[in-house]
Amino acid sequence: MNRVEMRFLSLADNVGLARIAAAALAGQANFSIHDIEEIKVAVSEAVSNAIIHGYENRPDGWVDLIMELDQSGMTIIVEDAGVGIADVEQAREPAYSKDPERMGLGFVFMESFMHGLEVESTLGRGTQVRMRRFVTLSGELSRDAQ
Ligand SMILES: Nc1ncnc2c1ncn2[C@@H]1O[C@H](COP(=O)(O)OP(=O)(O)O)[C@@H](O)[C@H]1O
Ligand SMILES: [Mg+2]
Structure with a gap:
């Protein structure tokens, strides 16, 4: 079990920071290189x-980027x-x-690369995107894991 909370300014440069942090944390678990690439894309999209x-x-x-292993x-x-x-x-439509x-x-990327995506948003207040990626034996997205 590990938990990381990061808070950074809304600068484009920080997308890369978020990707690297997510990859480093995912590297502590049994994720494959392939899994980690997909997690990085999902994080990039949400932070962008x-x-x-x-x-x-x-x-x-x-x-705010909060990650839990x-x-x-x-x-x-x-x-x-x-x-x-x-x-x-409507926003989630392809x-x-x-x-x-x-x-x-x-x-669409977040949904296809992760096993679960929840979006909560309030006009004028902000948005929270929550996603989960399971470790699977094959490293593939497995519906069974849900
Ligand atoms: N964090 C956010 N805050 C406000 N609107 C958002 C946010 N994330 C997504 N949206 C809305 O959802 C739409 C779809 O997002 P996305 O699928 O990432 O496509 P794109 O970023 O190419 O527009 C965006 O065009 C935007 O209107
Ligand atoms: Mg986008």
Whole structure:
């Protein structure tokens, strides 16, 4: 069992910091290199969303990254106190983005690379993304693990 709480400013440079921290923690458990790559992508997407959408690229918001390791896997929470999401269901739809220039695949990656994704958001208050990745023998995403 291990737990890490990090708080960093909403700067694009901190996406890399979050990825490395997640990879380092995942490395303490039985995750494969492949698993760790996917965990890094999921963390990048959640942290990028907090910065780009939550804080609308303002550099003075706090992003909280909370990570917990236990015997069965890793839980990752990314939280911002930004603008919030009006319609979470719509935001999670594949190819939906508020910005037509963007791909709208962040939530799709998080969902497909992790075993569980929960999004809680309140307009004007912020967003919390919680995801979990199980350690599986094959290293593959296994529905049985749920
Ligand atoms: N932390 C957040 N705060 C506010 N809005 C968010 C947040 N995360 C996601 N969103 C909203 O959900 C939409 C979809 O997110 P995502 O799937 O990552 O696609 P993209 O980032 O390419 O727009 C975003 O366009 C944005 O409107
Ligand atoms: Mg995104």
